[in-house]
Amino acid sequence: MRYCRFMTEFGPQYGAVEYRPGNPSGGWWIERLLPPFDEDKCVAPYEGKFSPLPLDQAQLLPPVVPSKIVCIGRNYGAHAAELGNDVPKEPLLFLKAPSSLLAPGATILLPTQSQRVDFEGELAVVIGKRASKIGPAEDVRPYIRGYTIVNDVTARDLQKSDGQWSRAKGFDTFCPTGPVVTDDLDPVAGIAVVTRLNGEIHQEGTTRDLIFPIDTLLRHISAAMTLMPGDLIPTGTPSGVGPMHAGDVVEVTVEGIGSLRNPVAQG
Ligand code: ZN
Secondary structure, eight states: OEEEEEEETTEEEEEEEEEEOSTTTOEEEEEEEEOOOTTOTTOOOOOSOOOOEEGGGSEEEOSOOOSOEEEEESOBHHHHHHTTOOOOSSOEEEEEOGGGEEOTTOOEEEOTTOSOEEEOEEEEEEEOSOBSSOOTTSOSGGGEEEEEEEEOOEEHHHHHHHSSSHHHHHSTTOEEEEEEEESOOOGGGOOEEEEEETTEEEEEEEGGGBSSOHHHHHHHHHTTSOBOTTOEEEOOOOSOOEEOOTTOEEEEEETTTEEEEEEEEEO
16 A cells, blocks of 8 residues: 545545556556544545546645654664764664654755754654554564655754754754655665755665664664554664755655655755
């Protein structure tokens, strides 16, 4: 299942996204509406007629409505090294404010408080089922609804000067997410994570290099806090992070999901 969340004349809706072969009308289409998820109070079931539309013509919204966004720091060795950090002995967790979520195509706003705002392209897990204290031998897959793309935008200077990361990671517009969620993906096999700035490749990683794999992450997080349906877990960024400036366009591509593209402007 591959789906998006998008705005319609009757409010936000979820749509099933499928590939139509052929030209000129081939490509990804929103073929039909899906019932809302329990955690998303904004979406009412729609009973009327829906006309399919190409995905790239839809007004996309972030495809998740999370109660929390639990991020993993330094989960690729080369990225830990590029910022002068050691590889952590257990997963390093931090929270990103749900109010920082940004739709695909919407503008990342550079806050006046920071002189250095970086992109961090990441594969993210979307939780599908309440998860508390997942056991060591338990299969984590039933708790995963699917995967999406996150740009974990970070005010690098404030991350250092504040000492903890809530503000540096939590500005409005600092969590571009989407464009779709899909469960048709095997991160263990190795998924390519590529970030381009103005078309030029800056990050090129594979989830095969995750220090802590996704099952370890879900066990570690759920041992501390209950994961709820819709919760978002960006799994860390490969090496190559760098600053964005007003006028830039940043694009994170994750193999098997698609591309998350956002322009950048001064806030
Ligand atoms: Zn990150």
